[in-house]
Amino acid sequence: MQTAKIFSGTGSQQLAEQICLKYGTRLGKVNIQRFSDGEISPIILESVRGDYVFLVQSTFSPAENLMELLLMIDAARRASADKVIAVIPYYGYARQDRKDRPRVAIGSKLVANMLVAAGADRVITMDLHAPQIQGYFDIPVDHLDSHAVFIPYIENLRLENLTFAAPDVGATNRIREIASYFNAEMVICDKHRKRANEIASMVVIGDVTDRDVVIIDDICDTGGTLAKSAGLLKEKGARSVRALITHPVLSGKAYENIENSVLEELIVCDTIPVMKESTKIKVLSVAELFAVAIRNAYENKSITSLFIHSQRRDK
Numbered sequence: 001m002q003t004a005k006i007f008s009g010t011g012s013q014q015l016a017e018q019i020c021l022k023y024g025t026r027l028g029k030v031n032i033q034r035f036s037d038g039e040i041s042p043i044i045l046e047s048v049r050g051d052y053v054f055l056v057q058s059t060f061s062p063a064e065n066l067m068e069l070l071l072m073i074d075a076a077r078r079a080s081a082d083k084v085i086a087v088i089p090y091y092g093y094a095r096q097d098r099k100d101r102p103r104v105a106i107g108s109k110l111v112a113n114m115l116v117a118a119g120a121d122r123v124i125t126m127d128l129h130a131p132q133i134q135g136y137f138d139i140p141v142d143h144l145d146s147h148a149v150f151i152p153y154i155e156n157l158r159l160e161n162l163t164f165a166a167p168d169v170g171a172t173n174r175i176r177e178i179a180s181y182f183n184a185e186m187v188i189c190d191k192h193r194k195r196a197n198e199i200a201s202m203v204v205i206g207d208v209t210d211r212d213v214v215i216i217d218d219i220c221d222t223g224g225t226l227a228k229s230a231g232l233l234k235e236k237g238a239r240s241v242r243a244l245i246t247h248p249v250l251s252g253k254a255y256e257n258i259e260n261s262v263l264e265e266l267i268v269c270d271t272i273p274v275m276k277e278s279t280k281i282k283v284l285s286v287a288e289l290f291a292v293a294i295r296n297a298y299e300n301k302s303i304t305s306l307f308i309h310s311q312r313r314d315k
Contacts, residue, residue: 002050002082004298009042009057009072011065015089015270016056018287023294028053032068040064042072044079052298053081054124056290059092059111060249060272066092066111070118077119085297086120087290089271090247094129095219112136124293126271126286127218127246130170142293145307146246146269147178149284150216153244153267154182159212161239165189167217167229175216185211189229202232209237220245220268223257234262247271248281255281 007028008016020027029045053076057069076084096107126144134141164179164186166172179186187206230241248268
C-alpha cells in the first residue's frame, strides 16, 4: 500500500522531527555517511518502493546541504519511490535570481535545474526571495507564506498604531498584502548598496511618527540592513520597532548587530536553526504549516487555505 514517508537531511533534522509530530508519523531512517575527504553518501534505511517520499532539507550553508539533498533525491528515485518531493523550507541561492550585471550566474535557476535533474517531482518551499523563482522550475512548486504564522503573533501584540515597514524597495510587495489584512499603513526604507551586505545610504519613505512599526522581510543575513532600518525608523519618530523575518541566516556579526540595535525583538521562523541564544530573538515554528502542506500534497488536496488571502478578516 502506498504511503507518505518523511526523511530529513542533517541540516533540518529538528524541524523535520517537529513536522512528523504534527503530521502524526515518524521520521524515516536515513544514514548520511561521509568519507574522510568530506564526500557525502546518503543511504535510505527502509523501503520506499511505490511511496511518496518527502525529503526535508533547507539549503543554508548552501553547498553542503544542497549536495546532500540532491543525493537523497537520487537515492529515493533509484529506490523506486513513486514520487519524490523536496521540502526546502529555506531555498539557498534565491538571492541570485537575475543577471543584474555582466558575467554573473543566476544561481537560483541553476539550483532549480539540479533539483529537477536529480529526480524531484515537486518542491515545497517557503518565502522565496523572489516569487518568480517558481517559474525556474519545470515541476510544480508549492510556495508557502510565513504570514500564516506571523499574523497570529502580530494580532496578539495588540499594537495601537500599527505600521508595516519594508526594509528595502524589493520587500514592498511582501508587506503590502499583510498591511492590507490589518488595514494598516506601510512605509519603505529605501537603501543604496556599495556592495553585497554593505549599505551606502538609506531613507524612509512615509511617516512613522508615534507609530509601532513592524518590519517584514524574508531573510536576515548579517543584520546590517535590519539594524540600520530600525535605527532610522526610530530617528524618524517611531514609538517602537520590531522585525518579523522568515529565514534567520544570521551570518557574520548578525547576532551582535541585532543585540546592539534598537529593535524591541526579532521574530524568525525555524526554517534555519538559530545557532546562538539572544535576548532579542524569538523563534516561531513552521512545522504545522509544512505538515499540512505535505499531507495535502500526498492526498492531492488544495493548499489554498494556508495563504493569507484565504484568511482575510472583515474590516
